[in-house]
Amino acid sequence: MTDQIVAIGDVHGCAKTLKTLWKRLEPYEDYVHLFVGDYIDRGPDSKEVIDFLLEVKQDRETVFLRGNHELMLLHSLKTGSSRNWMMNGGQSTLDSYGKNASLSDIPDSHINFFKKTRLYYETEKYFFVHAGIPPSMTVEEAKEDKSTHDYFYWGREHLNAFEPPWEKTVVFGHTPQPFPIQQSKMIGIDTGCVYNRPGLGKLTAVRLPEKKFMHQLSED
DSSP states (O other), X not given: OOOOEEEEOOOTTOHHHXXXXXXXXXXXXXXXXXXXXXXXXXXXXXXXXXXXXXXXXTTSOEEEBOOHHHHHHHHHHHHSOOHHHHHXXXXXXXXXXXXXXXXGGSOHHHHHHHHHOBSEEEOSSEEEESSOOOTTSOHHHHHHOGGGHHHHHHOOGGGGOSSOOOSSEEEEOSSOOSSOEEETTEEEOOOOTTOOSTTOOEEEEEEETTTEEEEEEOOO
């Protein structure tokens, strides 16, 4: 399993920005291209993002993790209740599928994409997950203890951990920061592509194992 990976942060419906960054990554097309989740919600073009990802996964080896926003969409499908999802940007996703669109208007190919997203991905040296893993546990302990898997989607406590007992470097998104997080055993790559705020508004990728970062300013 290769450690030559390009990990890409939270897209959140910023299709134009994603397409520009993807083109800039052409020199590294032999790398695995891994997305840490949150493809949808808040931004204007969630449908276009998924259309694009379904198209380009034929061109490069890709891995798609599940973010908390995909989790909320799938929970809405399962339960019929969309309240929590709507409170967290879900309406912008439905709007991208057409005026007055509902969950039933999302194509099966997109639903299958969401269902096939992974909880995590790992190599010999890196562990990739949407939000992070508990700072009091090893990577193996966190994987085996299913009661902690909600943390994989939502957790943030590790951001304040000085020296977590992780066997591998954990790479994650979820928490927008003006600059990538580079601390002991952790790399955070959510730089708030969807947010028009000082320091945010860019989509970040990191090339591993070189730890070279690439930023694309938001075009949406």
